[in-house]
Amino acid sequence: MAIERRPLREQIREELMLRLDRGDFAAGTDINEASLAAELGVSRTPLREALITLAGEGVLESNQGRGFRFAPVSRKEFREICAIVAALEALALETSDPVYLEKIAPRLLRLAQDFSDNIAEQQDIERHDDEWHDLLVGGCLNERLLDLITSVKAGMRRYSHLVAGGSTPMERAAEEHCRIAERLLAGDQKGAIAALRNNWVNGMERMMSRIP
Amino acid sequence: MAIERRPLREQIREELMLRLDRGDFAAGTDINEASLAAELGVSRTPLREALITLAGEGVLESNQGRGFRFAPVSRKEFREICAIVAALEALALETSDPVYLEKIAPRLLRLAQDFSDNIAEQQDIERHDDEWHDLLVGGCLNERLLDLITSVKAGMRRYSHLVAGGSTPMERAAEEHCRIAERLLAGDQKGAIAALRNNWVNGMERMMSRIP
DNA sequence: CTGTAATATTTTGTATGCAGAATTCATAGT
DNA sequence: ACTATGAATTCTGCATACAAAATATTACAG
Numbered sequence: 001m002a003i004e005r006r007p008l009r010e011q012i013r014e015e016l017m018l019r020l021d022r023g024d025f026a027a028g029t030d031i032n033e034a035s036l037a038a039e040l041g042v043s044r045t046p047l048r049e050a051l052i053t054l055a056g057e058g059v060l061e062s063n064q065g066r067g068f069r070f071a072p073v074s075r076k077e078f079r080e081i082c083a084i085v086a087a088l089e090a091l092a093l094e095t096s097d098p099v100y101l102e103k104i105a106p107r108l109l110r111l112a113q114d115f116s117d118n119i120a121e122q123q124d125i126e127r128h129d130d131e132w133h134d135l136l137v138g139g140c141l142n143e144r145l146l147d148l149i150t151s152v153k154a155g156m157r158r159y160s161h162l163v164a165g166g167s168t169p170m171e172r173a174a175e176e177h178c179r180i181a182e183r184l185l186a187g188d189q190k191g192a193i194a195a196l197r198n199n200w201v202n203g204m205e206r207m208m209s210r211i212p
Numbered sequence: 213m214a215i216e217r218r219p220l221r222e223q224i225r226e227e228l229m230l231r232l233d234r235g236d237f238a239a240g241t242d243i244n245e246a247s248l249a250a251e252l253g254v255s256r257t258p259l260r261e262a263l264i265t266l267a268g269e270g271v272l273e274s275n276q277g278r279g280f281r282f283a284p285v286s287r288k289e290f291r292e293i294c295a296i297v298a299a300l301e302a303l304a305l306e307t308s309d310p311v312y313l314e315k316i317a318p319r320l321l322r323l324a325q326d327f328s329d330n331i332a333e334q335q336d337i338e339r340h341d342d343e344w345h346d347l348l349v350g351g352c353l354n355e356r357l358l359d360l361i362t363s364v365k366a367g368m369r370r371y372s373h374l375v376a377g378g379s380t381p382m383e384r385a386a387e388e389h390c391r392i393a394e395r396l397l398a399g400d401q402k403g404a405i406a407a408l409r410n411n412w413v414n415g416m417e418r419m420m421s422r423i424p
Numbered sequence: 425c426t427g428t429a430a431t432a433t434t435t436t437g438t439a440t441g442c443a444g445a446a447t448t449c450a451t452a453g454t
Numbered sequence: 455a456c457t458a459t460g461a462a463t464t465c466t467g468c469a470t471a472c473a474a475a476a477t478a479t480t481a482c483a484g
Contacts (some may be wrong), residue, residue: 006276008438009264033466043439045257048467052221052261056268056363058356064218065445067466080356087303091295144270144292144367151268152360220468236463260437277475295430323428 007048013053015040017154020059020070023122025163031060058155068162073158075211079204081156086200088149090136093193100139101192105184108136112177115170125170126160132177136196163207173203220258225265227252229366232271232282233335235373240253242281245270253255270367283393291416293368298412300361304349305405312351313404315394320348324389326381337382338372344389348408375419 033038037047044181051068054060058081060068071077093101111132115125140146176199183192231237247257263280266272270293273283283289305313323344342365352358388411393405 032464034464044466045241045440047440049261049264049437050263053268056265058359062219065466077356080354083303083307083354084300084357087299088296091299095295141310142292142295144289145296147270148296148364155356244434246434256436257470259466261467277436 005013008042009049009053012040012042012047012050016050016054017157020157021160025070027070027073027158028186030067033067057151059158070158073162073211075208078159078208078211081152082200082204084152085149085156086197087151088145089133089137090193090197091195092142092145092149093189095142096137096139098187098189101184101189102187104135104139105181109178109181109185110133112174112181115174116175136180159207159211163210172206176202219267220254221261224252224259224262225253228262228266232369233373237282239278239282239285240372242279245279269363284375285423287420290371290419290423293364294416296362296364297368298409300357300364301345301349301411302405304352304354304357304361305401305408307354308351310399310401312397313401316347316351316398317393317397321390321393321397324386324393327386327389331354335371336404340370341385348392371419371423375422384418
């Protein structure tokens with residue numbers, strides 16, 4: 001039996017992010033610490049620690065005397081986050097080892113193609129897309145950068161369930177992933193970065209209409 | 213009388229960052245929660261909340277059962293943070309209103325020139341440099357981005373007192389700031405961004421030798 | 425004298441308690 | 455009926471208490 005030996009605040013944070021993905025929390029709703037703690041079977045102390053972490057990542061907001069609430073969503077903020085992630089992933093790609101990139105390019109291409117074949121659940125699509133990007137930038141040796149990307153993307157997860165279920169043209173996304181992989185295969189790092197930026201801009205536009 | 217009506221955790225965080233700037237904490241030293249809380253005149257609860265925030269910003273590390281400690285410094289990590297901030301400030305400049313940039317360009321130029329004139333304390337130099345960059349990117353409407361820049365720069369503050377006191381060629385920094393301001397005055401946003409990136413690369417190199 | 429096991433002490437991680445701020449609800453006055 | 459006022463309640467923010475893990479100390483065998 002593998003007993004969990006990590007701070008409760010981390011486990012709580014993970015669980016809350018999972019519930020956020022499932023769409024359990026509407027944007028803007030306040031959190032009742034006592035009831036949520038009871039529901040999770042923990043005390044308020046580690047819960048609050050998790051909430052403070054999430055507030056630092058922009059998932060939650062806190063107001064003096066008024067506790068925490070899920071940060072409201074807006075097209076403006078979504079645009080902002082996308083621009084940031086695009087720049088950060090571009091940086092990750094710029095500073096990655098070209099040899100490594102060429103090595104993983106075939107895998108990236110295959111994943112992108114598999115992706116376009118299977119019509120999957122929205123939840124799976126999101127996860128698949130995330131994993132693809134993780135693999136893409138995973139060769140970057142800048143650890144702080146990879147951590148930062150993860151952290152900023154956490155703030156973006158508030159939007160993922162909003163755009164779910166619709167007729168998201170994921171073929172387009174897969175197509176764009178193929179383009180990136182092709183550039184990498186060709187050893188064209190510059191082109192891959194441009195294609196990646198393009199992927200983020202388009203992805204943003206695709207989602208945008210579904211946000212209030 | 214203006215009574216402080218903001219969470220203790222924020223005030224504590226601020227105080228700790230101030231002490232960090234003063235060089236009170238050596239990199240790698242563990243924090244004793246009880247004694248630090250007593251010293252600050254608060255309980256462990258809001259102190260821990262501040263520590264968790266700082267850990268999220270990369271200023272501290274936490275290990276299960278072992279508490280918090282100031283994250284060790286390294287040239288590698290310093291390079292990493294500089295690359296990130298350079299990319300983020302470049303993004304901020306890219307997405308700023310050109311009209312606004314031209315409007316503040318004269319002020320930026322004047323500040324940079326004043327800077328090179330006065331031989332100030334190292335502490336002042338740091339502060340001045342920060343304020344200059346804040347003004348530069350302050351016109352960016354991407355609020356998330358500005359917050360993120362502040363947050364990432366917090367992690368960089370662990371290094372500022374390390375490089376202090378030496379014969380830092382700040383004339384060079386002031387010169388580079390002038391270049392950036394001149395590009396903005398000329399309405400050459402692209403050139404300003406390049407000059408800004410150059411400023412970060414050089415600034416990094418200047419500091420690098422003084423880090424273990 | 426050195427290495428190790430047992431014990432004592434310190435310190436963290438989590439739970440609980442408490443005061444005050446914010447909100448809700450009820451009541452009175454217009 | 456509607457608003458204003460005040461009491462009652464809820465909830466947060468901070469302090470304290472407790473249990474378990476980690477560290478330091480001691481005792482002892484080799």
